[in-house]
Amino acid sequence: MIIGIDIGSTTTKAVAVKNDGSMIRVKTKGLDALTSASGVLGKITMENNINIEEISGINITGVGAEKISASIFGIPVRKVVEFTAIGMGGRSLSGQDKIIIANIGTGTVIIEVDNEKISHFGGTGVGGGTIMGLSKKMLQVDNFDSIIELASSGDLKNVDLLIEDIADTDIGYLYKEVTAANFGKISDNASREDLALAILNMVYQVIGMLASFAARSRNLNTVIVTGNGSNNPIGKSILAEFNRMFGIAFEFPEYAEYTTAIGAALDFTG
Ligand SMILES: Nc1ncnc2c1ncn2[C@@H]1O[C@H](COP(=O)(O)OP(=O)(O)OP(=O)(O)O)[C@@H](O)[C@H]1O
Numbered sequence: 597m598i599i600g601i602d603i604g605s606t607t608t609k610a611v612a613v614k615n616d617g618s619m620i621r622v623k624t625k626g627l628d629a630l631t632s633a634s635g636v637l638g639k640i641t642m643e644n645n646i647n648i649e650e651i652s653g654i655n656i657t658g659v660g661a662e663k664i665s666a667s668i669f670g671i672p673v674r675k676v677v678e679f680t681a682i683g684m685g686g687r688s689l690s691g692q693d694k695i696i697i698a699n700i701g702t703g704t705v706i707i708e709v710d711n712e713k714i715s716h717f718g719g720t721g722v723g724g725g726t727i728m729g730l731s732k733k734m735l736q737v738d739n740f741d742s743i744i745e746l747a748s749s750g751d752l753k754n755v756d757l758l759i760e761d762i763a764d765t766d767i768g769y770l771y772k773e774v775t776a777a778n779f780g781k782i783s784d785n786a787s788r789e790d791l792a793l794a795i796l797n798m799v800y801q802v803i804g805m806l807a808s809f810a811a812r813s814r815n816l817n818t819v820i821v822t823g824n825g826s827n828n829p830i831g832k833s834i835l836a837e838f839n840r841m842f843g844i845a846f847e848f849p850e851y852a853e854y855t856t857a858i859g860a861a862l863d864f865t866g
């Protein structure tokens with residue numbers, strides 16, 4: 597059995613691929629790289645009654661991977677380039693060979709997969725970490741359930757400058773409810789709910805636009821969304837607007853937060 601471990605900037609994920617192809621997944625909060633890797637390995641083996649002897653190799657990726665030595669508990673360790681892992685994981689979870697992936701983690705990475713060729717298209721520092729950082733300061737909230745709950749009753753009109761504020765009608769494909777400037781009309785009366793929605797809206801619009809440009813430049817009309825940022829109901833509905841405006845469909849595969857770990861586990865090329 598191969599274990600894929602993704603030591604991300606915020607969370608560490610592990611996936612065990614059993615001989616019959618089935619998978620087990622576990623997640624932990626990231627500590628230092630070594631504690632995260634050994635902790636997640638302990639968790640996945642103990643919770644699932646896996647014997648260490650059953651593990652033939654550990655494939656490690658993510659920002660913390662370089663801190664891990666050549667073996668853990670005597671099991672050989674192989675490093676997988678994170679972009680390759682995201683590409684392989686996204687290809688496997690989506691079942692498609694030619695895709696653009698927006699991996700929304702602490703930051704956001706855009707990966708292009710063209711069959712066997714996986715390349716780093718680009719990215720942005722705007723991601724889950726941005727939502728968390730702004731929410732801490734502006735809303736005094738530091739967990740996603742609260743951010744989403746607040747945002748679900750927020751009104752963007754109290755924070756964003758909308759197309760309807762500057763034009764009498766839709767402008768081309770820009771509907772009048774679309775943002776013209778994020779935070780561009782912030783009112784003294786904006787509530788925490790309004791601000792929570794505006795933070796999510798800004799982050800997912802930036803990511804949505806960037807990924808749409810990437811997809812369009814390759815004549816594709818879908819983007820596969822991965823990373824923990826794919827698990828956000830409000831983010832999903834903001835990204836759904838890109839289908840209405842640009843004909844780009846954002847897809848959210850099951851287990852997408854494990855994409856990078858899955859891709860690492862699937863990489864036998866090293
Ligand atoms: N429901 C959610 N919606 C959006 N972001 C979320 C959600 N839950 C957690 N996050 C944020 O996602 C980030 C962690 O995501 P993930 O585990 O995919 O990243 P990572 O692998 O640790 O980071 P990176 O890949 O950037 O090194 C954190 O910033 C966290 O605040």
Ligand SMILES: [Mg+2]
Pocket residue numbers: 602604605658701702823856
């Ligand atoms: Mg990651």
